[in-house]
Amino acid sequence: MPNYVSVRTKTNRISFQIAKRTAWILLLLSLLLILITVLGLSAGSEFIHPVTVVKELLGYGNGDYDFVLHTLRLPRVLMALLVGAALGVAGLILQGIIRNPLAAPDIIGITSGASMGAIIFIVYFMGSVSIQFLPLAAILGAGIVSFIIYLLSWRKGVTPIRMVLIGIGISALAKAVVTMLLVISNVAATTKAYLWLTGSLYGANMQDVYLLLPWLVILMPLTFILARTVNVKELGDEIAIGLGVKVQVYRLLFLLISVMLAGSAVAFAGGIAFVGLVAPHMSRMLVGRSFAGLIPVTAIIGGIIVIVADMVARTAFLPKDLPTGVFTAAIGAPFFIYLLFRTRNQ
Amino acid sequence: MRIILSSTPMKQIGLFISCLILLLAFIFSIAIGQTSIPFSSIYDAIFHFDAADKEHVIIRTSRFTRAVIATVVGASLAIAGALMRALTRNPLAAPDILGINAGAIFFIVSAITLFSVQSLMSYMWIAFLGAGAAGAMVFFLGSLGRDGLTPIKIVLAGAAITALFVSFTQGLLVIDEQGLQSVLFWLAGSVSGRSIEMLVPVLPFILGVTVVAIFMGRSINILQSGDDIAKGLGQRTMLTKITLGIIIIILAGSSVAVAGSIGFIGLIVPHMAIQLVGTDYRWIIPYSAVLGAILLLSADIAARYVIMPLEMPIGVMTALIGAPFFIYIARKGLAKNA
Structure with a gap:
């Protein structure tokens, strides 16, 4: 097959094919990402010329915009990129294992679990424990909630549809707990928590970026290594079992990765909705169904979506800085409706 | 399925007893709380009102109103849930799960923050509009495709529409930080701190459609046997469905306008009613109304005690009871066709 490049290790532990087309698309998307990153750095209450931005970043600038660029905008744009990538891949994995195009971390309850963990942290531990542990609380919340969803969906194995429905139920429960905590807590904590819940990159700093980065650096390659089983699993549980894939084991493993990706992203940026749903679909339209190719493409597209949404959120209603989640929902919801329409006969 | 009350006299007696329990719950709802009242x-407060008596004032201004609102809202939501279940033939359908409450809330919050609408009367119409828009969207999305309205599709569509409206609502609230705390309490659903004036404009609508719903029991039963059979029996199924849709929107929309989003009543109560009286909607609807009122009154009483001296929003209480119930149905009820 001249159109494909196969990559295989000796023991076949890692094995995937990437279409040449995918490689080209990946290259183009990377260029687009760089372009949008630069634009994201230029836009704001004070417009900085893109050429100046590039000069500053490469160290040839005169340092005029040092503070605005390096302290305010760069962390925010980087954060948007990482969060978008994490949410996109989390959604991609979920859609792969649930085999339902409508599955996404925010619809089946992982995000609300993370929110619950984070709100519990904000309300009860904010004063006494360092803010650095907030991500841990969110991941823990996402993990516990997903575990419960998984456990309750288990009746001689887990079927995707049961998992989605139970996820919706658990999600409602987690939201009730969040509202309860918000009502009990004092006003200052409520406002902070509420802003966070909608998904905002406001006040991101370099420290946050360094805290989020390791999760992606570890989890993305891991997903890549496991990619080959996903393609098999998409054929259906019976066929996959027949081909020797331990379906339930891998499903759990992928769920774990997805939870950690979504949880860590939510921890830093709150519930940025619909990215996990939209990004995987867009990349599937571009590069087809090969999972190995989908991972990097989805990550980049997720990043682009969140950077653009955040750019709009902080410039459209100046001087107000709106939560990014509002704009991802504005892009994502119509897309979701289109998806429901397109998959109507499946 | 085993029906608990199988014969007609038993159903009548059961309904009578339920009404007595409702009356009891109503009286308790007035009597107990932070200040207990003999x-x-x-x-006396009702028949020999004395403006100087502190207890009488509490009853008249707060407790009585609250009990009435809980009764009306509980009954409306339960009937709306029963009708939705009939319309979609889906045990998981309820106004809150299908995004109708979220739609009504988004419309009201945008009316308040963007257009500074203040009058209660307009809240009601706006809530109807929002409920209708969300309901139509979910229904349309859920019924796309060859296999029509499947439970899983409509629930997913509902979850998506809910997510959409909720994030828009949150956006609006972040822009308008003032009053977040008060709107938040309303958002979560509460029957306290409302004046009776909020109920008055919606009450005629609620009562009207409830009567219509009770008389439609027979047509709904026919509709349950499937579109083709219903048409064969001479029913104009489209007309029946549209009427049901309008009733649901009025009931759910006015509940939201009065009490905010109170979830899961529309899910739990019809299920209980069906366990009691079987699948005959002539009985399910009145039973749902009474049981819904009882459930919301009891949840409201419990909400006063859980985090004393604060009060829990009642929507949280119903979600804490209702969500496990939803999961239970998702596990058992849908196992066959999932």
């Missing part, structure tokens, strides 16, 4: 005072 039952004799309740009688």
